[in-house]
Amino acid sequence: MSIFECGEVVPPAYTAHPAARPHILLVEDDPEISRMLTDVLSESGFVALSVGSAVEMDALLARETVDLVVLDVMLPGEDGLSICRRLRAASAIPIIIVTARGEDVDRIVGLEIGADDYVAKPFNSRELVARIRALLRRALDGRETARLRARQLAFAGWRINPTTRQLQDPEGVRIAMTSVEFDLLLAFCRNPGRVLSRERLLELVHGGLAGPIERSIDVHVSRIRQKIEVDPRDPMLIKTVRLGGYLFTPDVEET
Template identity: 80%
Template structure:
């Protein structure tokens, strides 16, 4: 099971809903279709695995509360096999479920009940990030290097000092890219969200901490004592390495 994004340049984005409530599933499928997406829906992890064995998708909208294997477990499996963007949907009131979802690799989350227009906006924003924004802008972007690492905005790839590619979610990549483009500058959580999303609908400020923690796990020599991305008390975060183009 390794869902991947469609490589057809002119194809409509294919969105997979993993939702066991038939009414919500029908409503969202209709809204997605009316919004110009290809929409498919399954009601369980078993059905999702069977679907992904046959089809490719560009983004998955994943409910947490599902029969059998729950959404958090599914998200963990998906992220281990693929970088496909994931938006989690939760009816639970506890923030801990949303934070856990982000920690295990979800790109965004939407709490129930939600406005369908907001969900469409989040889907579009996440797809734009996953595709790297406007092609003309990407073509002019030169790779950046820091502390032996190399981040390529055009290819949307991060390589470690040994040249090995490191898997990242769309949000993690964009957040690290923003930090690399603003070395030595203290950026608040609000500023980071604005720079990453360019004003588009996005996750709450608290989620930035989760994504920074995941980035640290991937790039810091000691994530428990970070030296590349430092926390500034009451300020936000600052990227400390020297960053060079090329």
């Protein structure tokens, strides 16, 4: 069976100049799937780069700069989850995991180790391209927002810097975060004292594009709580509002 439910190609969105086209790295060991995905990405306006293993990926990243990684889970040698964990430890590059596993637990594991999004096979090619564009748009918007709103924000002794995209704890130690976690925390900091629904948070950090199930937001909130709450089991900074969403409780100041 094809991994695609639909072979329709999305019209290119990046047509200003070939040099400006985002570079997408596909890590997939199946030659047929790799060829189909490469064709879809190329015809949708991206520069598609393809490798079949972690070793080949490392060699390519040593000489190329890429904007997003589409990462299959089942790979020879080092598997996709291990690769994802390693990439996330080194950078905030957007990562989409592609897997034949459709169980929620596999999706959650991928998100917990740092993936920004998840697509299960078989999938619609339009959906994959839309998710890639949403992640790239969020990254671009984040850079533009950081340029326009360069001041640091402070809450409960913590500092978050939109320009450098860094979070520091009250002792000044930098705390590692994924791109989604950072954008989500930044959204909370810019909306203190307001109940934000999951739908609104998806608009702020996913460009309005929901995941396989909307509650993926909960996974990211849980990861943020593990990093900033004194007791993540009894959170004081990010409160859950029954049937409402989440409330960021501390006062936030620009510094």
